[in-house]
Amino acid sequence: MSIVLIVAELQPSGQLRKATLNAVTAGRQLAEKTGGELHLAVLGANPAPVAEELRGFGARAIHTVGGLSQYVAEPYTAALSQLVQSVKADYVGMAATAVGRDLLPRVAGRLRAAMASEVMGYEGSGADVQFQRPMWAGAVIATVKLTTALKVLSFRGTEFPMAEPTGGASEVKAFTASIPASKTAFVDFKEVKSARPNLTEARVVVSGGRGTKGDFKEVEALADLLNGAVGASRAVVDAGWVPNDYQVGQTGKVVAPTLYVAAGISGAIQHLAGMKGSKTIVAINKDGDAPIFQVADYGLVADLFKALPELRESLAKLKG
Amino acid sequence: MKILVTAKRVEDYESKIKVKPDGSGIFLEGLKYKINPFDEIAVEEGLRLAAKHGGEVVVASVGGKEVQEQLRHALAMGAHKAVWVNHAGPLDQLGVAGLLAKVCEQEKPDMAILGKQAVDDDQNQVGQYLAELLGWGMATFASKVESLESDAEKAKAPGLAVSADGKAVRVVREVDGGLDTLDVQLPAVVTTDLRLNQPRYASLPGIMKAKSKPIAELTPAGLGVDVTPKLTITKMAAPPARKAGIKVPDVATLVEKLKSEAKVV
Ligand SMILES: Cc1cc2nc3c(=O)[nH]c(=O)nc-3n(C[C@H](O)[C@H](O)[C@H](O)COP(=O)(O)OP(=O)(O)OC[C@H]3O[C@@H](n4cnc5c(N)ncnc54)[C@H](O)[C@@H]3O)c2cc1C
Ligand SMILES: Nc1ncnc2c1ncn2[C@@H]1O[C@H](COP(=O)(O)O)[C@@H](O)[C@H]1O
Numbered sequence: 001m002s003i004v005l006i007v008a009e010l011q012p013s014g015q016l017r018k019a020t021l022n023a024v025t026a027g028r029q030l031a032e033k034t035g036g037e038l039h040l041a042v043l044g045a046n047p048a049p050v051a052e053e054l055r056g057f058g059a060r061a062i063h064t065v066g067g068l069s070q071y072v073a074e075p076y077t078a079a080l081s082q083l084v085q086s087v088k089a090d091y092v093g094m095a096a097t098a099v100g101r102d103l104l105p106r107v108a109g110r111l112r113a114a115m116a117s118e119v120m121g122y123e124g125s126g127a128d129v130q131f132q133r134p135m136w137a138g139a140v141i142a143t144v145k146l147t148t149a150l151k152v153l154s155f156r157g158t159e160f161p162m163a164e165p166t167g168g169a170s171e172v173k174a175f176t177a178s179i180p181a182s183k184t185a186f187v188d189f190k191e192v193k194s195a196r197p198n199l200t201e202a203r204v205v206v207s208g209g210r211g212t213k214g215d216f217k218e219v220e221a222l223a224d225l226l227n228g229a230v231g232a233s234r235a236v237v238d239a240g241w242v243p244n245d246y247q248v249g250q251t252g253k254v255v256a257p258t259l260y261v262a263a264g265i266s267g268a269i270q271h272l273a274g275m276k277g278s279k280t281i282v283a284i285n286k287d288g289d290a291p292i293f294q295v296a297d298y299g300l301v302a303d304l305f306k307a308l309p310e311l312r313e314s315l316a317k318l319k320g
Numbered sequence: 321m322k323i324l325v326t327a328k329r330v331e332d333y334e335s336k337i338k339v340k341p342d343g344s345g346i347f348l349e350g351l352k353y354k355i356n357p358f359d360e361i362a363v364e365e366g367l368r369l370a371a372k373h374g375g376e377v378v379v380a381s382v383g384g385k386e387v388q389e390q391l392r393h394a395l396a397m398g399a400h401k402a403v404w405v406n407h408a409g410p411l412d413q414l415g416v417a418g419l420l421a422k423v424c425e426q427e428k429p430d431m432a433i434l435g436k437q438a439v440d441d442d443q444n445q446v447g448q449y450l451a452e453l454l455g456w457g458m459a460t461f462a463s464k465v466e467s468l469e470s471d472a473e474k475a476k477a478p479g480l481a482v483s484a485d486g487k488a489v490r491v492v493r494e495v496d497g498g499l500d501t502l503d504v505q506l507p508a509v510v511t512t513d514l515r516l517n518q519p520r521y522a523s524l525p526g527i528m529k530a531k532s533k534p535i536a537e538l539t540p541a542g543l544g545v546d547v548t549p550k551l552t553i554t555k556m557a558a559p560p561a562r563k564a565g566i567k568v569p570d571v572a573t574l575v576e577k578l579k580s581e582a583k584v585v
Binding site: 113135142182243307311 | 333336337346412413414417436437439440441442443445446447448449451452456457458459460461463467468469470490494495496497498499500501502503504508513514515551552553554555556557558566567568571574575577578579582585
């Protein structure tokens, strides 16, 4: 029987990062495919409340490691690697967030394990299970086989629905790790404060590109009307017009909202890689040949400075 | 200070990648190859650090003889010497990191700067593996606070700030929810994000000079590294296509479609 260990991610505030629940679904599916059992791990300064929150999700056990401070790769690598060995996990995975992308390959390095990043699904079952993952900005979906005993996986959240509680109460076990001195010191975290929903969790995302010339007022106003998040293309982030946290794409966030509005975005494959899984895509661009129209369900060839306010006013009327 | 940077050879990010119908790979005809865009940023950052603090930039690449093109490109940008690990077969991230760890043991750089991800495999792993194999501190996804259109960028200032005593580097990182800042003791591994800098073009004199710069050739066997892949690709497929959409003539039609057809508002 295999053991699938899914790592929960805590936000700097100590709260559970929601992407963890997508990874829990990925872990459940993997446990089913491999005839194994699901375990969860919660690492941080105070893991107990989050472990409690996760008790109803059907894990065989929840392992907590306390006494850690703010996330830095080295101490978390030490703690997680020791835990993986102690529970004899065959698979260890977490969401492909910034922390997941930073931490997991380092843990894989310590335990000399192979790793598949941004796993989207599985093929086969039992010990022969293989992993589907994107390559070349999602132009190709590859199936990969990992041949080390321990297999490390990061999961693409948009491909696995958020887990719902299944009832039952997992056993919570405290694990004590020995944490050596780190060569890295945390200095600070400059948070992008926003009252809007999280980009990766929002039902609606309104994104602006270079076509906005840095004026995001109308993009934000439409997002706010629809209770949505604001996204951006890389060009806009590079120009320093919006925080990096807004970036959607191959090297930024992958989103799949119910409605994605792209305004003044040309639709480079690197951008499409982060949003083409959205349910409905609207593109507003003044160039009728822009590649974004190839993925848009509804394309409007127009000046965004005219179309966005008009769209917002009509939708506001509709809402009454 | 000595800085090791990497230069993976990848398909030009503007190339159209198409999967063969039998799933065995991609069509290679007409593809152009370049240095991985993130690695070009690594080379640029190395050059800026060397210009500010003195020292040299060594560029390394793993692959068949064709990767010498990417090494020459980095040399033309201004890197001082190159290390080519000659290996023609398939490689995984653990294998590449194992080779780069040996190169670092030989070259003893103060910093190894890699791209955060190679835009062919999109794995985002080698830098983290490398830091672990060497037991070094690391800072992934290095960025900077100033924009790529700022004065600091125009002055070609490095985004990585080496401490006055030369013992640590301060790195601003792109993470979820904002920017993280770390102080990492040297030697350290840093991986680049796109906002770290705007790489320079190779000048004509640079290209001429690069021709006479040394490229040292190494092999996995010589370095004592077993590079048998632990990750193998068994199949490739095209992603599911989206069904074709329509163009709407005006905002009123758009709103009508969103309401009664897509039912999303
Ligand atoms: C390694 C690498 C990784 C990358 N990763 C990402 C990524 O993760 N995410 C990402 O987004 N990009 C990424 N990029 C960048 C990507 O290749 C494109 O350069 C970028 O997405 C372009 O942004 P844009 O569409 O906003 O700008 P442009 O391509 O300049 O397009 C602007 C568009 O706005 C339209 N426009 C202008 N004015 C108006 C107006 N008034 N009204 C309506 N339309 C208007 C124009 O017709 C044009 O189509 C990456 C690039 C590289 C090399
Ligand atoms: N064959 C290679 N030669 C040199 N550097 C490489 C090679 N493969 C990967 N790298 C480096 O590792 C980084 C991350 O690659 P990856 O983990 O494969 O996404 C790249 O940006 C390169 O800097």
